[in-house]
Amino acid sequence: MTLTSRTALSILAVLSVLATSAQQDPPTGANDLQVHGNFNIDGQLYNPDEEIGAVPPPEDWGLNAWGNLIITKGAFEAGLRLESYTPPLLGYPAGEPYTGSGLGYRYARYSQDDLDITVGNFFEQFGSGLAFRSYEERYLGVDNAMDGVRVKFKPTTGVYLKGFIGEQRLGFNSGFTKGPGVVRGVDLELSLNELLDSLAVKGRNLVIGGSFVSKYQEDRDPLLELPENVGLWAARLNYLSPHWNLYAEYAHKINDPNSSNNNIYKDGEALMFNATYVSKGLGVSAGVHSYDNMVFRSNRAAGPFDLNINFLPPLAKQHTYNLPATLYPYATQPNNEVAGQAEVFYKWKKGTALGGKYGTKLAVNGSVAYALDTLRIVDDTVTYDGYTSSLFGTGDRMYFSDFNVELRKKVSSTWEFALTYLNLGFDIETVQGKPGKPLIYADMVILEGMHKLSDANSLRFELQHLSTKQDHGNWATALVEFTFSPHWSLTVMDQYNYGGAVETDEIHYPLGSVAYTRGASRIQVNYGRQRAGIFCVGGVCRAVPAANGLTVSIASTF
């Protein structure tokens, strides 16, 4: 059922009645009525710009806006989100289109003692997400919110149970639309430190968890005998101590022929290990994982961004500097990936030879991802398994490699610098679906400086350079940002693609930005060119088209 604006108005009416009645009763401590929320508006006026390939939409304008309203009173909570895409910004969202204005999320929740019940929309996650993760990334345009019932129950200390049944949000057409499947799941977590007094050691804990998630989708395919109920189970262990965090999770999915695996009946598997060690001034983390045929969606034919039931965490550093973050970020390959990552962080103390007067920070990070070693089954007309494989069997094809070092040092009471070097290997053919393109190798050097002009004013700059002999060649970025506390900041940036070893049109991408902040509200205005690129969050990426124009963003929380 598609929710209409009438439904939204009804819910708003109920909420306002609650609010009115609450105003008539004097507040009584924990049972006070509380109203919270936030809203966000991003509008863009587009100019045509042939040089960068920017084509405005027919409306010349795009607008993404949403507002959340949450009301709590005692053990009850209710909330809704209204959304508007009139029309959506170019390239948004990542998957099924969003259009029009209406209700995007609504729920009611009761939480008392050991019981917590939600009806309507909810987000939830089991373990690291290998079995189930319902979440949203609003700027990515990914939202697979559940719509149904969720129950959380703690029968005794240290035992945590969760269960849910519902459908998933798919797109938005004057209200959220849902996929055709139903998703059901249960999760049990035992916290041994809490459960068994004999094991109780201060600061240490062993958490054991297990999940089962199943989806139902009718088989209406006359060509294939499809499983209508597809189950996935997962088990996890997490050891925590003051210095260590060790995590392991395994997931197994039964036959799930779908559009992403060419309708094969092979089981899916995922195994991951992560270890983190932290002590004063030192942090070390390492992780490996293997994903084999693990796309799990509540519609077999859904696109890569839609109706995902699980989430496969990436093992690649999420860079924040513009060039590495938007040119060659890595997106997880859920059906076929073996990856590893290691990172060391060290801080030389003040007063040491390398630490100097203010201390020195060093972060070294490396990650690599390969295709899984698979062998195609030639005469595959009985079991339709497609191929054979083994977890952590590494194939010949490298998807991604990243080695980066960041040195951060405060050199005086007013100056701080960060110097970063990155070396990337990027299989653009697989990761961005550009057939025939060679593997890209790129080197990047980034210098960031921060200067305190006075107690209220500061200056920050970035100089970034990327060199590669493939793709679009070399890029340079310069950014200067003045901050006049507490309200104003002014930023000027230019990106320049000058090719180097590759012939390019040598294009500049200038962008100016003014931001005003007051309390929990922020208004920002940008004008200039936006380079076509990739925007990623948590290993999920969407393409952002080239654009030229004026952008206005307003955000506020209350």
Add this chain to the structure above:
Amino acid sequence: MMKQLLLPALLLAGFAGCDVIEEPDNPVPSTNACEGVSNGYGFRRVLLEDLTGFRCPNCPAAADVAKQLDGIYCEDLVVVAVHCTGVFASPTTTPPDPFSTDFRTAAGEAYVSAFSPPGLPNGLVSRRAFDGSQIVGEDNWSSAIADILGEPAQFEVTFQQVNYDTGTETLDLQVKLDVLRDTVGEHNLVVYLLEDGVIEGQEDNRVPGGIVYPYTHNHVLRDNLNGTWGTQVFNGAITTGQSNVLPINDYVLPANVLEPANCHLVAYIYRVDNDEVMQVTERKLVE
């Protein structure tokens, strides 16, 4: 009490959900033209418009799905290959090289513009919206077709008096529309000209080198006999028993047709308010 019942119920619901299929009963793709039996008079047939291009490497796999479905549904399914978009269907070589033919039509480009597929291959299944979108990926074609096929038809569409003059390559025909059930609204009729057996190149990412030549293109949309969006045949209240005849006279086959003997005619009636194709029929140009 509620606490004790809720979670076991959820647990049961969850663990019930596993259908393990050891040996799927999947048919080996058929090479025969038609193996099924038609639903016959009074039921809806389906128009599958395969949005494709000869430089689209994923499109041959979709064409194979269409061919399989054609073998199952026979007369109940009419497949049309709409070669479209400059990216995937514009020629890149000059004759006689394998990508020199421009398969695009003005109507095909207008449909792409109107229905905005996010990429190719994709399709329109009687132009009905499934899960909110009229664009349907090839993996969903079979279930979308199955959704429509069992439905009673509101119209019957039949070709009458089809006369093709081989000397002048001129065509005269009539399309008769019979109303089988009451309905309302503006309805248009469109007539397509298709051609089978067109030999050209085709990009195909399933083969070494990525190019198949010669590749036989079937169901190729060559022209619309009465414009991109057709001719209005009904409007307002439409009552059972009503009928209409659309004549098309002195239509000259376009220059892109290679062999009239390989051509087919397709006629369909659609609702103008939502574009849904309500009935479709097909016949050979020369029988």
